[in-house]
Amino acid sequence: METVRIYIMGKEYSVPAGLTVMKAMEYAGYKFIRGAGCRAGFCGACGTVYRKEDEYKLRFAVACQKLVEDGMYLVQLPFAPAPRASYDLEKIRPSDNVLLKFYPEIARCVACNTCTKSCPQEIQVMDYIQAALRGDIRRVAELSFDCIQCGLCSMRCPADIKHYHVAQLARRLYGKYLAPKAEHLAQRVAEIEQGKFNAELDRLTRMERKELTKLYEARQIEEGVGV
Amino acid sequence: MSIALTTSTSMSTSGYPDSMRELIAKVEATRPERLKSSPPRMSAEEREKLLREWHPDYKAGTKRPLSIGPSKGELVPHEVADLLEAYPLISPEEVDLSQIDYDVDVLVIGGGGAGTVAALWAYYEGLPPERILIATKLRWGDSNSIMAQGGIQAADRPEDSPAIHYLDIIGGGHYANKPELVRALASDGPMIIKWHESLGVMYDKNPDGSFVEKHGGGTSRMRMHSAKDYTGMEIMRALRDEARNIGIPVVEFAPAVELLMDDLGQVAGAVLFNLETGQYLVVRAKATVLATGGFGRLHIQGFPTTNHYGATADGLVLAYRVGAKLRDMDAVQYHPTGVAYPEALVGQLVTEKVRGMGAMPVNRHGEAFVYPLEPRDVESAALIRECYGRGNGVETPTGMRGVWLDSPMIEELQGAGAIKRELAAMWRMFNRFGIDMTKEPILVFPTLHYQNGGVEIDEHGWTGVPGLFAGGEVEGGVHGKNRLMGNSLLDYNVFGRRAGIAAARHAKGKGAKLGKLTLDHIVAYSRMLEEAGVSNDRKAPLLLPEYRGERALARSLKIRL
């Protein structure tokens, strides 16, 4: 078995090559309480900071999506102390300065790009903070969409910006106010409230299996993507 | 220095080994023909036969009837039976029930989608935030809900209706579903999406505001709403943000290890366990909502799983001990397309949207062998048959078998850039391991995905045990023996909401008086176990799966610090 040496918070362990950082830590005997969540790259619980022994650069990853490398010194970020602003989405509007109002520290951004360098999702974090400064909510929402809210950006920022909270507010403002509304949805909800489908559903809920099967097998399948 | 965007992607493997590359050439050779037509859908008889012969649910020796409890005699997987036929982690003598740490109207156990929705609707129903408590085992939001990729169903297009959705659900579930639950799921769908729209969830939309809607396996209308392939994450982020704004209290890393009852026979809260300090916490609640999710981390039949770290069936165990019935626990959902290569990602989900957008399963000879969007159980059985019945699978260097999912077809069918735009998470995941799914197919095999059954509820999310409600994957009856893609996100919203409302109403109701708190029910349960001859070396709930290396475990000492 090919093995690599890793240093978990400074302690050396020999682990099989080809394991993710998360599985390697478990192999070494660590049982996660913090630092493991979805184990598939979606929840941001396992943000990991590491250096290779022959490099000065600090690198970033999520432990469940990163293979161990020989000579890796690593630690996981158990928690990001970054309180968020409180707002009532019904009462605020997507104005040019709303992001700046709730998160005035974004004006401290010096475009150093350290946030972008620390993002395990490779999001252009600095670019969305710059867009936030210009009040471009749509661009913040689009650029930040893949954010897993691990908090690594906000732990590295020399201007103490809480990027992922800014982005969360922008996405909700975009989804609520700037994206066009779905008219067909509003119509359907009204139809359901008016009881338009009740009789048909009454009939279906009482239907015998045999008859249901016949209906099911005779369904017309709509042509379109996926078929 | 021009290290192009290598913050975390520095590659230590470079995609596929040569042995697999050679087989990819065969996939490429047949692609032009396959772009023109796909295998037909199976007839009802063909499906039945395939399921009987190849679906893991039908494999002999994998289940046993429960020996005790309200669903005694029902067939469940051994892994589930082992937990239900297990002794409590705590004993009543250890816990001082006179010291109440949290005294609330509604306790929600579980901080995933269902729990967050239940808490929000308990609040909308009129409870002040401080009268609600969410207790969760990991962080708030660490759940299967946040991992869902492909989408959420709702019949909101003029071509569609709740009745058509009803038929898809119940047919997909092999008619074993509880009709009133199916009805609730189908008819609440559009209202849920509208609620999400008002919360600012960024669904994929067309320029006129209509939703981009696609097919999923077993749907007869295109009703899959998505947010790229981060649908679950986008919904969960918005729900959690809303609950944070409202100020609903949450206690993280504190799973419930037992439900509390009172001397009137009602569920009256729970005993939580602070995973970090080892202390217990007593929560007294007039109503309790179980939103603990499913059981993927039990690795039924040794399958890898798509599920999050905490999916260990704790809710089933707790509910069963207070007398709740289980149903449809004999049916397990294996998602047809889990990752089969690279090894480090085995079992992780490849969303059904990949097939929804046009990628086709292909065997080692480059042949298509199944209609890409059969219901999940059928599709999974077809993939297993291809690998283990017909010997047409592709073998990986570690001996795992899988079939190709021909993802480059998506770029052909939907235009260049479609994958990065709509399947960003998938692209990123494979790219981290040197595989470019816009150019190369990916290797897949079924993976343990969903608990089709669970705690039986009525259409209000009530379990039949006074004071206990349930929503989301922990409950059963909604999906019968097989859930369709996009109905789990809908389920947790519909039944999380209904359970939250019902719990709030119950707590506000005139009869909502709690008696004396007790853990007598676990004493009685232990006695039942003893009488059934179950040895007391098995304890439950599991809380967290054991993944530590064998060598490390073999040397572990139990020294108290």
Added chain:
Amino acid sequence: MKVLYYPGCSLKTVAESFERSAKLAMAALGVELVELERWNCCGTVSALTTDDLMHQLAPIRNLIRVQEAGEERLVTLCAMCYNTLKRADLWVAQHPEELAKINAFLDEEPDYRGKVRVLHLLELLRDELGFATVKERVVRPLTGLRVIPYYGCLLLRPREVGLDSAENPRILEDLIVALGAEPVDTPYKTQCCGSYHTTTHKEIVAKRAHAILSSAREHGGEVLISSCPLCSFNLDNRQRLVRELYDGFAPVPVLYFTELLGLALGLDPQAWISEQHYVDPRPLLEEHQLLKR
């Protein structure tokens, strides 16, 4: 007597004899020099440092974006951006070793190769399209409109980045003539508007605006044009304060040079005129019959 003293870095390294002699001599005079317990560099290294690298990151990153787009030139409208980007570009061209440091720091980006040319839109009009061409395309000559060209600082200074003579620029005048209007020369056209004092010392800006605008009026100007949002803000919006502080001040509308260009090309100004103008330019434009198509 005890005196707290700050030694500084050199006294601890290359000038040890300085510190030792001082301490001993002062002790002989009965004065004890007590070293400050906690100290850091006095700051002169930072103050004298010439690399100023941090300030170059943002502009150079933008120039890398241009490079990524496969282009070799970039046009700006705002005089401030023009000045900043062009100066950074010039600076790294003159300091290859500093550029290497910047590229090393920006290791997430491709190297900046120094091949991007930063242009102001006025330069594009003058040097590439040519004012003669512009003149041919004019469909609504701004005949009779007396326009004050205002350069401010950033289009012209420092000299290396200036797009015209810093003493006697012509580019705006030439454009005004091409558009059929009449340029009005004033002694204040290259003087500072007060710049960022507008955030902390509004009255300084009001004083500058008063001088610039009154002089323009005295020379018969009707409208002032600028190429800088900050100059425009200071000369237009600060007129509110000018009116409070200076009796008898008559307001002067302020336009961007591109607004004048659009008018002369026959475009409908409703497509761009916004409420951001403090002094409404519409009455003047109406008077010259420029509002109708």
